[in-house]
Amino acid sequence: MPQQGQPQDVLAPPATAAIFLVVTVRPGGEDTVRGLLPDIAGLTRAVGFRSPEDGLSCVTGIGAHLWDRLYGPPRPAGLHPFRTLTGAAHTAVSTPGDLLFHLRARRPDLCFELARRLMSRLAGHADVADEVHGFRYFDERDLLGFVDGTESPSGPDGVVAVTIGDDDPAFTGGSYVVVQKYVHDMRGWNALPVEAQELAMGREKLSDIELPDAAKPSNSHVALNTIVDPDGTQHQIVRDNMPFGSIGADEFGTYFIGYVGRVDVIEKMLENMFIGDPPGNHDRILDFSTAVTGGLFFVPTADFLDDPSPRLALASATTAAEPEPEPGGGPAADGSLGIGSLRRNGTS
Numbered sequence: 001m002p003q004q005g006q007p008q009d010v011l012a013p014p015a016t017a018a019i020f021l022v023v024t025v026r027p028g029g030e031d032t033v034r035g036l037l038p039d040i041a042g043l044t045r046a047v048g049f050r051s052p053e054d055g056l057s058c059v060t061g062i063g064a065h066l067w068d069r070l071y072g073p074p075r076p077a078g079l080h081p082f083r084t085l086t087g088a089a090h091t092a093v094s095t096p097g098d099l100l101f102h103l104r105a106r107r108p109d110l111c112f113e114l115a116r117r118l119m120s121r122l123a124g125h126a127d128v129a130d131e132v133h134g135f136r137y138f139d140e141r142d143l144l145g146f147v148d149g150t151e152s153p154s155g156p157d158g159v160v161a162v163t164i165g166d167d168d169p170a171f172t173g174g175s176y177v178v179v180q181k182y183v184h185d186m187r188g189w190n191a192l193p194v195e196a197q198e199l200a201m202g203r204e205k206l207s208d209i210e211l212p213d214a215a216k217p218s219n220s221h222v223a224l225n226t227i228v229d230p231d232g233t234q235h236q237i238v239r240d241n242m243p244f245g246s247i248g249a250d251e252f253g254t255y256f257i258g259y260v261g262r263v264d265v266i267e268k269m270l271e272n273m274f275i276g277d278p279p280g281n282h283d284r285i286l287d288f289s290t291a292v293t294g295g296l297f298f299v300p301t302a303d304f305l306d307d308p309s310p311r312l313a314l315a316s317a318t319t320a321a322e323p324e325p326e327p328g329g330g331p332a333a334d335g336s337l338g339i340g341s342l343r344r345n346g347t348s
């Protein structure tokens with residue numbers, strides 16, 4: 001039995017292959033899901049142990065609607081359906097998804113075999129809403145040609161970035177994850193001179209060195225995703241994006257995946273990108289990248305997947321014991337954590 005608070009493999013080492021599987025659960029499929037969740041670790045071990053050096057891992061996320069169907073209230077504090085963001089030029093769409101399986105390994109066959117076995121356990125009770133097979137492309141580059149993942153924190157910083165803290169005691173040790181499938185306008189992007197691409201991204205293309213602040217436009221991807229409190233604290237997420245594509249279908253994309261302990265941090269990044277900071281100053285890479293899916297999931301700890309009852313009991317007890325919120329205090333009425341005070345670096 002996993003130790004209380006032991007995370008899933010959120011901080012798995014860099015993989016060369018991934019499958020991102022977003023699944024919807026049919027009405028009546030809840031018991032089948034409840035039966036599968038405790039078995040996922042064992043299935044992953046069974047498939048992965050046939051080639052241990054290839055590091056197969058699986059992270060399972062649960063969407064808000066399925067949470068309600070499986071466990072009822074209360075939800076983890078940051079779990080809600082992915083919020084559509086409609087900017088003047090670009091929209092972050094919200095698309096269906098009850099379960100997310102993020103499978104990573106150094107060999108695609110391991111991911112494929114585990115995905116097949118997970119879905120065979122759900123057969124007749126769930127449907128694949130979206131399936132993306134990602135691959136490592138040269139030196140960790142996305143299909144826009146830039147090295148992707150450099151500033152994603154690892155080690156202790158990564159743990160801090162992805163871990164739900166004591167403010168939600170029943171779900172401490174878990175994470176949230178946002179996924180978005182982006183398709184790129186490769187012709188438009190490649191028509192840009194490299195210098196213009198670098199200004200869009202905020203980093204040099206070949207060397208991957210960050211542009212100096214004075215040269216980095218306020219609508220560059222890096223500027224809009226650097227989230228710093230007025231006191232200088234930087235808020236980070238852990239990303240493990242993967243390129244995907246189909247030559248025949250002329251589809252070239254990036255599957256974005258971001259893990260975080262505080263949902264409001266990643267939502268602020270999305271707001272900066274799509275609405276803009278200030279509004280209208282949207283992320284330049286969106287002019288060449290369209291988000292065609294969007295989902296938010298709670299990533300419970302391994303012990304929750306094994307047996308959710310102790311944490312669910314704690315969640316109910318904590319909610320029952322909570323005093324009525326003071327007017328104007330506590331979480332915002334829209335369910336957000338009230339991160340309005342967060343400002344992009346250099347604009348506070």
Ligand code: HEM
Nearest residue numbers: 142146147148149150151152182222225254256269270289
């Ligand atoms: C088309 C989709 C995307 C592509 C191709 C992309 C690519 C990149 C690249 C090349 C970098 C610079 C190197 C690095 O630090 O990784 C970067 C940085 C970053 N991206 Fe993205 N990204 C995408 C979507 C997103 C989304 C949706 C978010 C957040 C919701 C995000 C958050 C970040 C953050 C936080 C950084 C690091 C900023 C810093 O501290 O320097 N990215 N991305």
